[in-house]
Structures are given as structure tokens and as C-alpha cells.
Amino acid sequence: MRNQNTIKKQITFKGKGLHSGRIGHLTLKPAPEDTGLVFVYKDNHQRHFIPYTPENVVDTRNNISISNGKVVIRTVEHLVAALYGQRIDNCLIESDMNEIPIMDGSALEFVAGLEETEAVEQAKEREELRIINPVWVTSEDKFIVALPYNGLKLSYTISFPNSPIGTQTFNLDFSSESFQKKIAGARTFGFIEDLDYYRKHGLVLGGDFDNVHVFSKKENRSLNSPRYDDEPVRHKVLDLLGGIAMLNFDIKAFIISYKGGHTLDTMFAQRVMSTISGVQKVGGVYSYGTDTNYYYMLADILDLEKFPS
Template sequence: MGMRRVQKTIENRIECNGVGLHTGKEVLLSLNPLPPDSGIWFRRVDLPHKPYIKATANHVTQTSLCTVIGNNGSGVSTVEHLMSALAGMGIHNILVEIDAPEVPIFDGSAQHFVELLQEAGIKNQKVSSEVFALDKKFSISQEDKKITYYPNKELIVSFTIDFDHPLMKEQEYTFRFSEDNFVDEISRARTFGFLRDVEAMKKCGYARGGSLENAVVIDENGILNPEGLRYPNEFVRHKILDFLGDLYLYGMPVRGHFVVYKSGHTLNNLFIKALKNGKEEKDAHSDFQEASLSMSVNQRAFTILPA
């Protein structure tokens, strides 16, 4: 269904070190080329048998603070900024090897991943990829959050955030996808958090690697980072960065206009699962995932609106 696009991978293996946001652990990450039609794979090289995990929405196991994918007990967390860089640079086939349970956070944006991909060299694979598109409007909501899909020839994301804070009231941004636009408008937008939440997360054992080096931190009086913001509307741009990363877990490029109101990883994932509905190949693992998804759907009063 939809248009086709040429598949890409990287020319050469590349590796780097970083720190996990939640674990605070040092991580060695490498990016490796894969042949056409492979898709995006993660591999935990620190575990026995070095298990592989395919980056698809059906392997998402947790969405509370970040997006976690997993398979039979092994998982990789905080995949969304790397997934966003892969979506933004049009990479279809790649193997990400890491020696820890979490993708490094770097500066809290996708900039470092973009630079790694550029340094590795982007390789055109001369094989086309399908691009997913629907021919009708489709929407999903959860509490006051909503995502609406409109058929469109290009990928456009119009995102609105509305936090109870003077710096983050009603911020709206429309992003028209191209690789250059991604690099210029989205890739450098950093993750953000309220100081009280960061402190609470640290008490619960999360955000151990969190600092002003890898997030914009806000309190009642303003932004704590001495360098300030990279864009006046950096917050909504980062939400688009996250959305593109979560959307790429569809498993192929997606076309359409997405109008998004206050969504986060949880609703993003439910939306992608709903888009994929009935399209995923069945295996024991995805059946288990389906069951746990429908449970959480009921608990959260999730609704697919008639389009």
C-alpha cells in the first residue's frame, strides 16, 4: 500500500560510549549495516546467547517513562531518540548492539545519533521499501490526549502540548518531513522534565544518569540549564522527535498527516498498534503482547473513535 522508497543502511560499523539516563551506567553502543529487508534490530551483547530484539510496536513492553522493547525477558529501554534518528535519516536496515539494558542518552536529543549515522556513511541499497499509508481518517484518544491521522502524500506531524507551566502552555509546531528538515528542526531538541519529577524519579531509582547535560530541567521559576533553550519551542519539537521515534516502530516508513494533542509514549504505542491491527504476523510472543495490551487498554479507558 502506498508509495515506495529506496532502502538504506550504513556503510560501516561505528561505535561509541555513553551513559544510560535511568541506570546511570556506562554503555558501549555500535551501529552495524544490515542487508535489504532486514529491518531494525537491537542486540544485547552483554547477555548469554546475545539475544536479538526486532524494533517493532509488538515488542514494546513498557511506555511509562520511555519506550522499552523486549523479547523473552531481555529488553532495551529508551530506544525512542535513536529510533527517531533512524526515521529522520531514512535508515531501514541496521543492527544496534549494546552491552547494557538502556540506549545511552547523550545530550537528550537525537543529534549524536544523527552524527554517528553521518559518520558511518548512509548507503543506498537499490531495493525499494513499502511506505504505509491509510486512505481514511483514523483517530485515537486517551483521557485528554488525542492522535488523529489524515491521509496525505507526505509525512507531516502537527503537535500541541499544554502543560500547567507558563513556559509550556499551548505550544504548537508543524513539522514537514524531509531528512534536512529533521536535522535542522527536530534532531537537536532535548528531552525535558520538571525538577520535582526528576527528584521523585531519582528516589525511585530512575533518572540516575539524569543531569543538566542531558535534559532541560524546569522548576516554578524557569529553566535551570544555564545555556537556556536551543529553540524557543524546544519542548514541542522534542515531543515530535519522540513521536517520530515511536511511529517508526510501525516497522516501515509511514505517510500521512498526524495531528497530535498532548500524546506521550503510551498513547503513541497504542495508536501504532491500532494502525497495525491485524497486519502483524502471529507468533506466541505477539499473542502474549496482544493480551497484555488489551488489558492495559481496558484499564485506561482507551477508545478508538470511529473515523
């Protein structure tokens, strides 16, 4: 087992929301042991705290959105994947926009920022969750299954027939190094033919060729330069790690995903939490919603004048 980590000093990012198209600021701040990853939405009058846990996920269509029942923060998945990849376990994530900036569509800029501010080891151990019996979720022909393994290994397969993406498989032996080298730079992708539909539904309003790897089914090609031949499946691995991050412990398993996505990733995290007895105690995130002292502690760190609602 390793010890928990936070970041050495705070770091700010500025960027555009993929879906909203609005510009916002994001500040990551160090947090004490057992805090987990906690989003703090800042508007003019108050702050809302939303721990990144499976129970706080409210929407998994086209992004992972979380909520405390009052405000929603969208598109959290790439940032939390970067934190998981860099093994930052405790962090306050202050945002003045209800969407996390998409940056270049990957986790590259978040990883670079985290590298710059550095990790700080804390005194307490990071809890581990070992899968000892298979755990799985399915939906139509899609599935995620986790098998016992002494480490974290991911195998991901996607299938987009009649498109330039086709079928791709990627295998990752997870470590911070392999995450940085093989996964962090893989961008969000989409088909140009789907854009009108998304825009009509108020989605991808901030999407452009600088933050989405765009494919054309009609022309059977990528419309901007790929970073890897199999960039789409690598991006899905990034998204899966963003889903795993909501578990708030180091999972030891061989996880196989076939045509997964945000919905299945979240279902998997929820299944893991509900299947394994005693999990609720690990990391303690589930008690945060009602723990007043915890909020006072956060308010202290954030230098709040007013107790959050």
C-alpha cells in the first residue's frame, strides 16, 4: 500500500466548456487526508460542495455530471482521470462555471499542471480495493467486467462499424508513467455528421477542431491530425479511469470494457460499491454529505466567510 497524496500548492486553469461553450476558471487546492476529490462550485453568493462519488453522479449522457441536488457540474471526467492517473487522492476543485473546461480535449494540460505543482505524500495510507470475485455490469451488447489481479490492468474494445474508427482494442498496465505516456494525450472524439444533432440539443457548443478529434463517416477519415492511430480507444480508457476515480481508493483488478462509456463506467463504480461489503467505510466519502465538521474544515481551507448551504 502507498500513502495518500495531495498537491503541494494550488493551481488554476482557464478554459472553455465543451458543452456550454462558456469560459471558466478552475482552481485545484491541497486537501487533508481522507478528503477525496471534492468539487466546489463557486457562484457570487455561496459555495456548493460536491464530493466525487458514484451517488452524486446525475447524468452520464455525453459527459459525467455530478450534483449536490442544487447545482450541477458537467464534464468532470478528464480532470478526475488526470488526478487518478497522477495519484492525487485529496483535492478541492473550485470552479466558477458549472462545467469543467475541456482544454485540448484530453488530460494533457491537467497532467502538466499537476506535474508542475507536484504531489505531496500524506501520513495516512491510501485504501485499496481488491476484486476477489468477478464484478460486472452489462447493457445491451456492452459490458464491463472486473477480475482478480494484483495491480490494475485495463483492456478496452470499441466498435464503430462503417466509420474510420472501426474496431480498436487497447491494453494498459496502469501506472502514472503508462498513463502519462499512453493515455493522457488522447482527445475526445466525435463525428462531424452528429454535430447538428448535438447543437440542436444544446451540446458541444464549445467543441472545435482544437478540442475534439473529429472524424467524418462520409469521407471515411479523420479531419484533424491524430495523435495516435488508436486515439479513440485510448480516450475511452481515459474516460474509464475518470469513472474509476469516483471509487476513492486504488482498485486492484483486471478490468475489461467492451463498448463501455460514461453510463457503464458509472454503473460499474456503483456496482462495485454495492457489491463489496464494508466498502462504505473505505475512505469515508459517504459520510461527507451529513458531516458538518467536515464542511467547516473545508470552509477553513477555502477561507469562506459564509457556511455553504
